[in-house]
Amino acid sequence: MADLFTELTIRGVSLRNRIGVSPMCQYVADEGRANDWHFVHYGSRAVGGAGLIIVEATAVAPEGRITPWDLGLWDDGQIGPLKRITEFLRDQGSVPAIQLGHAGRKAGRSQTWLGNWRVEVSQGGWERIVAPSPVSYYPLDGAPEELTEAEISKFTDAFAGAAVRAVEAGFGIMEIHGAHGYLIHEFLSPLSNKRTDRYGGTFENRIRFLMEVIHAVRKVIPDSMPLLVRISATDWMPDEESWEPDQAVELARRMKSADVDLVDCSSGGLVPEQKIHPVPGYQTGFSERIRREAGVLTGTVGMITDPLHARQIIQAGQADLVLIGREFLRDPYFPLHAAGRLGLDSSWPDPYHKAK
Numbered sequence: 578m579a580d581l582f583t584e585l586t587i588r589g590v591s592l593r594n595r596i597g598v599s600p601m602c603q604y605v606a607d608e609g610r611a612n613d614w615h616f617v618h619y620g621s622r623a624v625g626g627a628g629l630i631i632v633e634a635t636a637v638a639p640e641g642r643i644t645p646w647d648l649g650l651w652d653d654g655q656i657g658p659l660k661r662i663t664e665f666l667r668d669q670g671s672v673p674a675i676q677l678g679h680a681g682r683k684a685g686r687s688q689t690w691l692g693n694w695r696v697e698v699s700q701g702g703w704e705r706i707v708a709p710s711p712v713s714y715y716p717l718d719g720a721p722e723e724l725t726e727a728e729i730s731k732f733t734d735a736f737a738g739a740a741v742r743a744v745e746a747g748f749g750i751m752e753i754h755g756a757h758g759y760l761i762h763e764f765l766s767p768l769s770n771k772r773t774d775r776y777g778g779t780f781e782n783r784i785r786f787l788m789e790v791i792h793a794v795r796k797v798i799p800d801s802m803p804l805l806v807r808i809s810a811t812d813w814m815p816d817e818e819s820w821e822p823d824q825a826v827e828l829a830r831r832m833k834s835a836d837v838d839l840v841d842c843s844s845g846g847l848v849p850e851q852k853i854h855p856v857p858g859y860q861t862g863f864s865e866r867i868r869r870e871a872g873v874l875t876g877t878v879g880m881i882t883d884p885l886h887a888r889q890i891i892q893a894g895q896a897d898l899v900l901i902g903r904e905f906l907r908d909p910y911f912p913l914h915a916a917g918r919l920g921l922d923s924s925w926p927d928p929y930h931k932a933k
C-alpha cells in the first residue's frame with residue numbers, strides 16, 4: 578500500500594518519499610538569477626529529506642515576474658546558478674523540479690513583506706502589464722493590456738525556451754504554473770478572460786493557451802521527464818461564470834491525454850473577492866476527485882503540517898504526493914522529523930548522525 582515514505586515513481590523518475598516542497602517565491606533573485614540564498618534555502622530542505630523540491634515560480638519572460646526579484650529562465654546566463662543548486666539537491670537524494678510561470682496581470686509588484694504595491698518603472702517595474710483581457714486584479718493600478726494572438730504564441734515559445742534551459746540546469750521534473758490567478762489561470766477563468774477570439778469564450782478556447790504550453794514544453798523535454806501542472810481547482814466564487822471543479826476535472830482529463838503526469842491541485846488566487854476558508858487539508862477534496870475522475874496522479878497542498886495527516890492522505894488515496902509550503906519554512910527537516918514521529922528509521926545525513 579502507498580504510504581508517505583514509500584517511493585513514488587512518475588514516468589522515469591522515482592522520489593524517495595511522497596513529501597514535496599511546494600513552490601514558494603523567495604523574491605531575492607538578482608535579474609532573475611539564483612544566488613546563495615536559493616542555494617542554502619533549497620539545499621537545507623534537501624538535507625531535511627524532501628523527496629521532491631519544486632523551485633519557486635520562475636518567469637519565462639522578464640515582464641512575467643511577479644516582482645523584479647523573482648527567478649527567471651529567459652536567458653542562458655540564468656542556467657549556471659540553478660545548476661549548482663540542482664546538483665546539490667540530487668547529491669542529497671531529492672529530485673529537483675522547477676515551476677515555470679508568467680504572472681500576467683499580477684506582475685510587477687513589490688515583495689509581499691513590503692506590501693505588494695505596483696513597482697514604478699523608475700524603480701525597476703514593467704512598462705506593460707499584460708493579460709488575456711483588460712480586466713484588473715488591482716483596480717487602483719489600472720487595467721492590464723490585452724495580449725494579441727501573436728504575443729500569446731510568443732509566450733508559448735517562451736515556456737518552451739525556459740523548459741529547455743531548465744533541463745540544461747539539471748532539473749528532473751518540470752512544473753507549469755497554471756494556478757493562483759497568474760497568466761495561465763487568467764485564460765482559464767471566465768472572470769478574467771473576456772476574449773472573443775479562439776482563446777476565449779468556450780471551455781475549449783479558455784484552456785487553449787495552457788494546452789499549447791503543455792504541448793510546447795512536452796516536445797522539448799526528455800520523454801522520461803515528468804511534467805506536472807499546478808492548477809487552481811476553483812476560483813472560490815459563487816458566480817456561475819467562474820472556474821470551478823467540474824471544469825478542473827475535465828481539464829485534468831485533457832492534460833492526462835496530453836502526457837501530463839501529475840496534477841498539482843491548489844485553488845484560488847484569481848480574484849480578491851474569493852470566498853475561501855482555509856483549514857488543514859482544505860484542498861484535498863480537489864486532488865481526490867481529480868485523481869478518481871480523471872485517472873491521473875495528483876498532488877495536494879494546503880495547511881498540511883502534521884505527519885499523521887499527510888500519511889492519512891496518501892493511505893486514503895486522496896493524493897499521490899503531499900506538498901508542504903509554510904511548514905517547510907518553519908522546519909526544513911520536516912521529513913526527517915515526520916519519519917521519527919511515524920516511528921520509522923529517519924536517515925539523518927551522516928554529519929548529523931548525532932541528531933537521531
Ligand SMILES: Cc1cc2nc3c(=O)[nH]c(=O)nc-3n(C[C@H](O)[C@H](O)[C@H](O)COP(=O)(O)O)c2cc1C
Binds near residue numbers: 600878880
Ligand atoms: C512565501 C510563499 C511563496 C509562495 N510562492 C508560490 C509559488 O512560487 N508558486 C506557487 O504555485 N505557489 C506559491 N505559494 C503557495 C504555496 O506553494 C502553497 O500552495 C500554499 O502556501 C499552501 O500550502 P501551505 O499551507 O502548506 O503553506 C507560496 C506560498 C508562500 C507562503
